[in-house]
Amino acid sequence: MADIELRKRLLTVEEIFHEGGPVASVPLRRAAAISVIANPFAGRYVEEISYFMKVLEPLGVDMAERLVTALGGDPSVVQGYGKGAIVGAAGELEHGALWHVPGGYAMRAVLGDAKAIVPSAKKVGGPGTRLDIPVTHINAAYVRSHFDAMEVGVPDGPRADELALVLVMTTGARIHARVGGLAADAIKGEDGLR
Structure with missing residues (x-):
């Protein structure tokens, strides 16, 4: 990651035991890894920026590995994922879009054979900006029980x-998920949707 100027990393793990209903025998775990890096395109318009996606690949793999470790070290426990970017005010939204490929493919590489598209969110904002990272099942985007989001941010x-x-990675469905639809145990895994 020699071409990336990393200022700080954050790693957050949540354990959710209930949402007002019965206490789950196994809590849902959600983890977020955030890397705050220098934006090499800040303050000016640069036409060709796509090369930076390749530069970001090692960072994505490192972050995905850290998430798996935070969730116990076994990639097979991960059932949900998502990604996102907050761009500082001197940047543009497209700079956050550079994270789509390296962030998504890093999680797929670390998790093995994940089939579903990795959902994403991005925005421009200043210090303390919060972002809701959408989460779906890693193998089938239509599994409603895994539709979720994790709010993240960096204080400074x-x-x-x-x-x-x-x-973001999660270990399962929302606590008390009960709105029907395709169940995780009925996934066919052919197209990333069902």
Whole structure:
């Protein structure tokens, strides 16, 4: 990651035991990894930025590995994922879009054979900006029980010339999920949707 100027990393793990109903025998675990890096395109318009996706690949893999470790070290426990970016005010939304490929493919590489598209969110904002990272099942985007989101942010970032890049993984469905639809145990895994 020699071409990336990393200022700080954050790792958050939540354990959710209930949402007002019965206490789950096994809590849902959600984890978010955030890397705050310098935005090499801040403060000016640069036409060709796509090369930076390749530069970000090692960071994505490192973050995905850290998430698996935070969730116990076994990739097979991960059932949901999502990604996002908060772009500092001197950047543009497209700088956050650079995270789509390296963030998504990093999680797929670390998790093995994940089939579903990795949902994403991005926005431009200043220090303390919060972002809801959408989460879906790793193998089938239509599994309603795994539709979720994890709110993330950095108290002192991103600064105007920074990017806050985010990956999220979860260990299961929402606690008390009961709105029907395709069940996780009925996934066919052919197209990433069902």
